[in-house]
Amino acid sequence: MTKALPLMFQGTNSDVGKSVVVTAFCRIFAQDGHKTVPFKSQNMALNSYITVDGKEIGRAQGVQAEAAGIQATTDMNPILLKPNRDNQSQIVVHGKPYKNMEAGAYRREFFQTGLELIQESLSVLSDNYQRIVIEGAGSPAEINLNDREMVNMRVARMAGAPVILIGDIEKGGVFASLVGTLQLMEPEDRDRVIGVIINKFRGDIRLLESGLTWFEEYTGKPVLGVIPYLENLNIDAEDSVILNQYTSVRNTEKELDIAVIQYPKISNFTDVDPFFVEPDCHVRFITRADQLHNPDLVILPGSKNTIEDLLFLRNSGIAQKMAELQKKNKTVIFGICGGYQMLGEKIDDPFAIESLHQEIEGLRLLPIQTSITNDKTTVLSNGSLNLYGKSFNVTGYEIHMGETQATRESRGLIETLGRLDGCKTPDEKIIGTYFHGIFHNDDFRKELLNQIRKTKGLEPIHQRVSFNQLREEAFDRLADHVRGHVKLDDIEQKMKEFQKRGITQ
Template sequence: MAKALPIMFQGTNSDVGKSVLVTAFCRIFVQDGHKTAPFKSQNMALNSYITVNGKEIGRAQGVQAEAAGIQATTDMNPILIKPNSLNESQIVVHGKPYKNMEAGIYRKEFFLTGLELIQESLAILSENYERIVIEGAGSPAEINLNDRELVNMRVARMANAPVILIGDIEKGGVFASLVGTLQLMEPEDRDRVIGVIINKFRGDVRLLESGLTWLEEYTGKPVLGVIPYMKNLNIDAEDSVILNQYTAIPNPEKELDIAVIQYPRISNFTDVDPFFAESDCHVRFITKAEQLQNPDLVILPGSKNTSEDMLFLRKSGLAPKIVELRQKKQSVIVGICGGYQMLGEEIQDPFAMESQHQAMEGLHLLPIQTTITKEKTTVLSDGMLELYGKSFSVTGYEIHMGETEVDGGCKGLIETKGRTDGCKTADEKIIGTYFHGIFHNDEFRGELLNQIRHTKGLAPIQQRVSFNQLREESFDRLADHVRGHVKLDLIEQKMKEFQKRRIMQ
């Protein structure tokens, strides 16, 4: 692994901005002429990304590959962990389900296998790229887990990568978290840290300067940057923890109210990201029945455990509220993947692939029956979507373990490669599909929103945003923002000095 020059980003805890900074540096290095790839050895996430050959990896690594201008491969995320209950997760190895395992068993039985997978992927990336930008997970100071961890300092040692430690000042206690994390590292690992970055800063940086001076003197590590908080990034989030920042309250200043049902095992919620970029839309995430009210559009997103999340809808009182909205025939209701399955009559899980519920009653809003199967479908899809008397060319991706049959009285939604995907009612108020990314299709999304506007007596918006163009602009905007607030020359110098020092040792 001598070809590529690696750099690793670790954090004092989860949600400090590791994924975003890796995305930024992938773009920065490419802008500076280096063929660059992202890497995360082991990702625990329910937001997935489908590679061009139909394999499943963490969404963050797919997005980072896009920022680097390359196609994502499973070598960029060889191990994906998808929790499907409190104690058990589906282990995805090189894009395909390996087996369901409990955490303790995974640590005990998978460790050596994981090491081998990581070594192989790092070797492949190192042979094919000039830079590897590596993302850690959680914190490297989880001393109770470090003996068998597969994602932080052990990976840094395997890749011979210097480490930049990130602290999130927005959470408070950033100096304590940075100092504490460094002190809990083994000396060899602490020596690997070439500096720290303070992320999500708000305010006057001059008020921080005395603290930065103290931090450098106390730890001996340079502060490589203080990055101000960046709004409206339009880059996919990796973890559902970000949903905590969104409101459940309607915004009267926005003309269209969009309610997204946030069940406990929500997955691929980035499907709704394009609505955040629309000037007339307010997106809210709903967990309680009383929050639902009377939205114009209700979205039931994907789920890692459809039966359990369907049970949540019933126990929370959301299920009858959604049915009540259908009876009023005012709201458009769209179900995607697991949300599509919930709109039907019943979800059967005869092999207990997702839960112990062999049969779970759905919302009875579409005449469909779903059976959870042993084989997972992971594929990039395209087709022609028929809605509102118009045809739309759409692309998306599918990740599901269920097969859904339409019982009748329901028209298909998308014609794709000799089969029909999805289902819609005659009045086109209830729509279901397996296509993730369906709202990323600008023409379809615009027509959907304008149809809703028409029912409310509002004039259509003729020129809406191009979300894919917006994403590309966001990558550049993010790179410019980070470039302007880090000491990039010093980072480059320390990366190269670290490699020279390691070679001399």
């Protein structure tokens, strides 16, 4: 495969920053005039992205496509794994559910099918783009998995791609991780590595220089960059491991306290990202009842297993605390997708899609009920949201397996394509919708926050940030940052030399 010029980034382990570095290179190559596309053969994520034709892919590839200035398609991520129970995932193929499979069965039964899907997608992208920026997963040195892996060196061989290995210095032992990963590779795979990047560096680079020299002499691989840690990057995260960095403790210097319920199968948690850049908001992620206290806004985000996460709310005592907040009538409770379903009176799962519980009582805060269905809705949506006596044009996306109906007369939230989405109580304190991305709508978010401020006796803030503008600025900021700390000319040269060598499968 020689039409497009490929480059692959792999990591010494998960969460080394592969997705962010790929995003940066998508922007860099696009800025330099190359028609660029991201690719990840197989992704595992509960934070997904909806393409313009209503298909579901990993959120990182959607964001990377935005950075490259193109529309996302399923060829950029043909296989998506969405864990829904212990040792089981929903397999999404080209944006649509394929089946639920346990890990062992997936490795045994799906391997050849997966390879064919990956090869087909690579061929499509190679025919239509000039650069393919490929992201691996985990580590290429997982000895117990390498015989049937479909996301690291096997993909590099299929694409004819050179590999840059990324190590995260923040985790400690970065040289050991890089050297160990290289030594555990097969010789032909090690030859494919054109160099390494050390990511998330903090401190004085001069203290690292002797280690860089030693590494290059010991391994024969060049250090192609040392990228300093970049603070406050307003680009969507994909892996819920990032939630570990957030606190559950109230920041009293901020006027508005926002508590997000972090249940075990939380999904699409990036719905709350816009609140992080609001100057008066502090966002907390809550896993225990004693952490909730008295927030101004409680958000129940999406869930990959609504019933199991609803049981978590009950067993943890969070559900009881929320009921107490509702009676005080001072806190706004907002549910999105699975969180919206939980706010209703009951959830039915007649086909045991999510759980062995065929019926479970909801939080009974909204007059709705939901039935989990085999059919999955994945669509980009828009409509007119009516709240606080005003109407807002809003956009979002829907990803859900379930149909929700009102149990009695209720107030819909969003008029969209001849139907009503969502529900709200008469006092507009309890609100639910299937629209992911609802808080990314600047005018609505501003009104919601100002209504909360009004309840607290605070003056409104009339000028708030444009989150979408911040995202575009963040792509450029990231690209400039990475461009300034990697040897881009060397990388370009090594990519071209590698392609001339003609290393393929």
